[in-house]
Structures are given as structure tokens and as C-alpha cells.
Amino acid sequence: MIIAEQKPFEEIKGLVGSAQKVLVVGCGTCVTVCFAGGSREAAILAASLRMASKLDGDPKDVTDVTVQRQCEWEYLDTIAEQVNEADLVLSLGCGIGVQAIAEHFPKTWVVPGLNTSFLGLPAEQGVWVERCAACGDCILGLTAGVCPIARCSKSLLNGPCGGSQDGHCEVNEDIPCVWQLIYDRLKSLDKLEMLSEIRPPKNWRTSRDGGPRKIVRPDLRLYEEE
Numbered sequence: 312m313i314i315a316e317q318k319p320f321e322e323i324k325g326l327v328g329s330a331q332k333v334l335v336v337g338c339g340t341c342v343t344v345c346f347a348g349g350s351r352e353a354a355i356l357a358a359s360l361r362m363a364s365k366l367d368g369d370p371k372d373v374t375d376v377t378v379q380r381q382c383e384w385e386y387l388d389t390i391a392e393q394v395n396e397a398d399l400v401l402s403l404g405c406g407i408g409v410q411a412i413a414e415h416f417p418k419t420w421v422v423p424g425l426n427t428s429f430l431g432l433p434a435e436q437g438v439w440v441e442r443c444a445a446c447g448d449c450i451l452g453l454t455a456g457v458c459p460i461a462r463c464s465k466s467l468l469n470g471p472c473g474g475s476q477d478g479h480c481e482v483n484e485d486i487p488c489v490w491q492l493i494y495d496r497l498k499s500l501d502k503l504e505m506l507s508e509i510r511p512p513k514n515w516r517t518s519r520d521g522g523p524r525k526i527v528r529p530d531l532r533l534y535e536e537e
């Protein structure tokens with residue numbers, strides 16, 4: 312899932328600026344699960360902004376609403392009236408949610424309340440870790456289901472660098488060397504011979520390096536492209 316964390320409150324206050332009627336919009340999917348931007352966080356942030364603006368002598372009208380997913384038009388349509396009445400929308404969705412609101416409501420000023428961090432999972436209660444860099448050409452079938460792009464500090468694809476020490480990454484000893492993890496898992500699955508296979512260089516055009524990406528599924532489209 313997408314992992315995000317809330318921006319510092321002072322930064323959020325700065326983004327809200329002089330807007331009087333503020334709508335805080337939470338998102339009910341990834342950012343709810345990582346406790347950054349769900350209905351609870353949206354309500355708390357709205358209350359904090361109301362209190363802070365009152366203390367600053369400039370009370371604002373701050374309300375909150377949460378949609379199931381900010382990145383789909385049909386959910387955004389359900390809050391169109393509230394969005395259109397607001398001077399400013401403070402989105403607690405990921406960067407995609409913020410841009411979806413901006414695209415769907417062209418006359419609305421929308422600002423982000425979160426920093427979108429990475430694609431990852433909860434390793435334990437209160438700890439999230441990165442697992443995927445969305446490279447667009449998944450190689451997990453070659454690396455025992457462990458991603459060297461997202462989990463190696465240098466995104467090395469052909470084994471560990473010289474800084475791998477006792478299973479730890481040279482960048483930070485709290486980070487396991489991903490190539491040690493790949494080696495150990497291949498060994499435990501009796502597939503170490505996969506490491507000896509010669510592979511062509513990875514085609515990075517499917518990643519961000521090839522510019523903004525797009526997937527088109529003609530079988531799912533309602534209209535043919537002209």
C-alpha cells in the first residue's frame with residue numbers, strides 16, 4: 312500500500328494561510344491503514360486547525376469529510392458541494408488524491424496535508440517499511456520475492472556491493488543487506504543456482520526514467536480512442 316505521514320502542523324497552517332472556509336478531506340484506503348489521513352485523522356486535524364485559528368485571533372470555519380478513495384471520480388462526486396463551497400481543500404490523501412481533487416475540481420485550491428513516502432507494508436504495529444519502487448517490470452521472480460530495487464540502498468541488481476557487512480547494509484546497520492536476504496532465501500529454497508544465470512540489463516524505460524507512465528486496457532475501455 313501507499314505509505315504516508317502527516318506534515319508538521321506548522322507547515323499545514325502555512326499552507327492553509329488566510330483561507331477562511333477550509334475543508335479537510337480524508338481518504339478511506341491506504342492512508343487510513345497507515346494512520347495518516349483517515350476519518351479519525353481528518354477530524355483531529357480539523358479540530359486542531361479550528362482551535363489554532365481561534366487562538367491566533369482569526370477563527371476559521373474548518374470542516375472535515377472522508378471519502379472511500381480520493382483517487383476515483385465517483386467518490387469525489389459525492390463531496391462536490393462541500394468542495395465547491397470551500398475556499399481551500401486540505402487533502403489527507405496521498406499525492407494521487409491531491410492531484411485527483413485538483414483535476415476534478417479545476418476552480419478549487421487544494422493543498423497536501425501529507426507527505427507521501429513510499430510503497431510498503433506494516434512490519435509491526437507503528438512501523439512501516441518500503442517494499443516496492445513501482446519499476447514497471449517486476450523482477451521478484453528472479454530474486455526470491457525480495458526486491459533489490461526498493462530494498463537495496465543503491466538498487467543494485469547483480470549482487471551486493473563491497474559494503475555488505477555481516478548481513479547489514481553499509482548505509483545503516485539497521486538496514487539488512489537485501490542481497491544477503493536474497494541469498495539466504497534462495498539457499499533455503501534450494502535455488503542458489505539462479506544467482507549464476509546471466510541476465511540482460513534491466514530495461515528502465517518502464518520505470519520513472521521513461522517519463523510519466525500510462526496503462527491502457529482496450530478490453531476495459533468504454534470508448535475507442537480517436
Ligand code: SF4
Pocket residue numbers: 442443444445446447448449450451458459460461
Ligand atoms: S522489482 Fe519493481 S515492481 Fe517488483 S517489487 Fe521491485 S520495484 Fe516493485
Ligand code: SF4
Pocket residue numbers: 462463464465466467470471472473474475476479480481482487488489490491
Ligand atoms: S550493503 Fe547490501 S543493501 Fe546496502 S547498498 Fe550494498 S548491496 Fe545494497
